[in-house]
Amino acid sequence: MKSIRTQFLLAVALVGTLAFTTPITHAEDGLPSWNDGKAKQSIVAFVEKVTKEGSPDFVTPAERIATFDNDGTLWAEQPMYFQILFALDRVKVLAPQHPEWKDKEPFASLLKGDLKGALAGGEKALMEIVGVTHSGLTTEEFEKIVKDWIATAKNPATKRPLTEMVYQPMLELLAYLRANDFKTFIVSGGGVEFMRVFAEQVYGIPPEQVIGSSGKLKFELRDGKPVLIKLPAIDFIDDKDGKPVGIQQHIGRRPIAAFGNSDGDLQMLQWTAAGPGARFCLYVHHTDAEREFAYDRKSHIGTLDKGLDEAAAKGWTVASMKDDWKTIFPPAGK
Amino acid sequence: MKSIRTQFLLAVALVGTLAFTTPITHAEDGLPSWNDGKAKQSIVAFVEKVTKEGSPDFVTPAERIATFDNDGTLWAEQPMYFQILFALDRVKVLAPQHPEWKDKEPFASLLKGDLKGALAGGEKALMEIVGVTHSGLTTEEFEKIVKDWIATAKNPATKRPLTEMVYQPMLELLAYLRANDFKTFIVSGGGVEFMRVFAEQVYGIPPEQVIGSSGKLKFELRDGKPVLIKLPAIDFIDDKDGKPVGIQQHIGRRPIAAFGNSDGDLQMLQWTAAGPGARFCLYVHHTDAEREFAYDRKSHIGTLDKGLDEAAAKGWTVASMKDDWKTIFPPAGK
Numbered sequence: 001m002k003s004i005r006t007q008f009l010l011a012v013a014l015v016g017t018l019a020f021t022t023p024i025t026h027a028e029d030g031l032p033s034w035n036d037g038k039a040k041q042s043i044v045a046f047v048e049k050v051t052k053e054g055s056p057d058f059v060t061p062a063e064r065i066a067t068f069d070n071d072g073t074l075w076a077e078q079p080m081y082f083q084i085l086f087a088l089d090r091v092k093v094l095a096p097q098h099p100e101w102k103d104k105e106p107f108a109s110l111l112k113g114d115l116k117g118a119l120a121g122g123e124k125a126l127m128e129i130v131g132v133t134h135s136g137l138t139t140e141e142f143e144k145i146v147k148d149w150i151a152t153a154k155n156p157a158t159k160r161p162l163t164e165m166v167y168q169p170m171l172e173l174l175a176y177l178r179a180n181d182f183k184t185f186i187v188s189g190g191g192v193e194f195m196r197v198f199a200e201q202v203y204g205i206p207p208e209q210v211i212g213s214s215g216k217l218k219f220e221l222r223d224g225k226p227v228l229i230k231l232p233a234i235d236f237i238d239d240k241d242g243k244p245v246g247i248q249q250h251i252g253r254r255p256i257a258a259f260g261n262s263d264g265d266l267q268m269l270q271w272t273a274a275g276p277g278a279r280f281c282l283y284v285h286h287t288d289a290e291r292e293f294a295y296d297r298k299s300h301i302g303t304l305d306k307g308l309d310e311a312a313a314k315g316w317t318v319a320s321m322k323d324d325w326k327t328i329f330p331p332a333g334k
Numbered sequence: 335m336k337s338i339r340t341q342f343l344l345a346v347a348l349v350g351t352l353a354f355t356t357p358i359t360h361a362e363d364g365l366p367s368w369n370d371g372k373a374k375q376s377i378v379a380f381v382e383k384v385t386k387e388g389s390p391d392f393v394t395p396a397e398r399i400a401t402f403d404n405d406g407t408l409w410a411e412q413p414m415y416f417q418i419l420f421a422l423d424r425v426k427v428l429a430p431q432h433p434e435w436k437d438k439e440p441f442a443s444l445l446k447g448d449l450k451g452a453l454a455g456g457e458k459a460l461m462e463i464v465g466v467t468h469s470g471l472t473t474e475e476f477e478k479i480v481k482d483w484i485a486t487a488k489n490p491a492t493k494r495p496l497t498e499m500v501y502q503p504m505l506e507l508l509a510y511l512r513a514n515d516f517k518t519f520i521v522s523g524g525g526v527e528f529m530r531v532f533a534e535q536v537y538g539i540p541p542e543q544v545i546g547s548s549g550k551l552k553f554e555l556r557d558g559k560p561v562l563i564k565l566p567a568i569d570f571i572d573d574k575d576g577k578p579v580g581i582q583q584h585i586g587r588r589p590i591a592a593f594g595n596s597d598g599d600l601q602m603l604q605w606t607a608a609g610p611g612a613r614f615c616l617y618v619h620h621t622d623a624e625r626e627f628a629y630d631r632k633s634h635i636g637t638l639d640k641g642l643d644e645a646a647a648k649g650w651t652v653a654s655m656k657d658d659w660k661t662i663f664p665p666a667g668k
Contacts, residue, residue: 062534139582183542193586208517218575219605228582248551251541253542271560
């Protein structure tokens, strides 16, 4: 006869096995933070039809590519893109080595705390800031700097750590798709070397599945040791028209599902939708001023204007953060 | 009592299950076309130590990245890179639409069958040929053209289909690494859109794990339908210094094992070798004039000169095709 303890361990082992081997294919298991509305139903209906063997819409696992924008789709982008917060903090750290910045815009305004003045120079000013803060280092040095920074960086509006400003329903969606043999990619205008530092830990997305904007790199032997230097020159902007290009260059096949939140994602969604067979496109709509931020057509960050019209015209799914999401962020300290 | 037929089916099912679930970790299972010499032993010793849990050299599966050059490492590159054969055939197909080519080099020589004359213009001539044959099409049109071409293209020296000019010992090595939870990538100077057409079928490497040279792409809506146009402009050359750059841009982590056959792979091997922990670098050495081709330091194609010296100095593995490989190519019609 088995002891109580043995029976208990067998039960634990059995439950463990079941939990491990039962694929999450039903929404009630995989998407608990989504309200049971049209958005959730459309996700589940799509996943079920492309994974059902024998179905006319069946897609082999190798072709189950899903691409996600990052800023505003997987994590917040207000009151400012988080990578700009990094660049601004970095300017302050580097300032002692650059006495000339005291009289040179956009740095002079920035160091006086006048962000609006610093960014008055528009794209040129921003590129200058990104240039000095993202280059002149080896890839390994840069990785360490971002890692150290993001460990303590907080959102200026919510005061929460940036890595907790991710959307719980989207984390569930990523896991739900992967449990159904999808390969999940980030396709973002953000810097690829910046995002890769936290994408694996925060989203479960490995570096080789992160596509982003990039600067040029230079291979060099330093005292016989090979390094890659980040140069102050843009290699690729992974935004708007660049998104389908980045997808083609890195993945080499068309996604069957794509997720975004702004007009910068429109071409990615168009490219995804235009392939043969079943397709799924979803816009995250920032409608919740209370729990997050509310913005769309007229926002400077994450403008969603043409995309809203095209989603309506093409029947794409629009997930309203206010109505479709039970919770926005994971519990603090997760 | 079970019938003979039922017993037979059960036995088949059982054997099938075992074959499917037993990991290939020993060389005698996974590398039958490799002679039992130093090269094979060094591969197996490396794989065993990085996959053994609790070993000081253990590497988590996510970090088991292995990169392979293509031309001369996974398939033959003599008497000429196969992609050049494609370009030359394509010039002939396009010639009727380009009457001006009759008097214009390098096309005039080429159309007269004078390959040497055509290539006398050096890199500029070659780039012109690649430009007209690899651009002005959508990515989907190009894929179809390569697919149709490679279905019948033969090597001019051996008369074998190009997709059978792959190295059987390297196919086994790819499978052996994957059975040990390595992720295998191609990192080649060849065109990425060219290689992706056959890499999955021939090597089991999906398009998103193929890194190569690339031309610029342009996103466009044609009658409302999104297409990507291949432009006649180089985006990236994935050779020499470019290989570590391509690896960083696409994979974002350093391989722990790298395989090449020429000086064009040297920087990839240096970059791989310089990481922390256990590392493995291997050069395929073309030493078999009878069964394949013999060339190294003085060859114009696949020059292996500095690489041979560095392999000796650093203790990298050099696999001699003549001595280390029982067979070179798979059986015809595989």
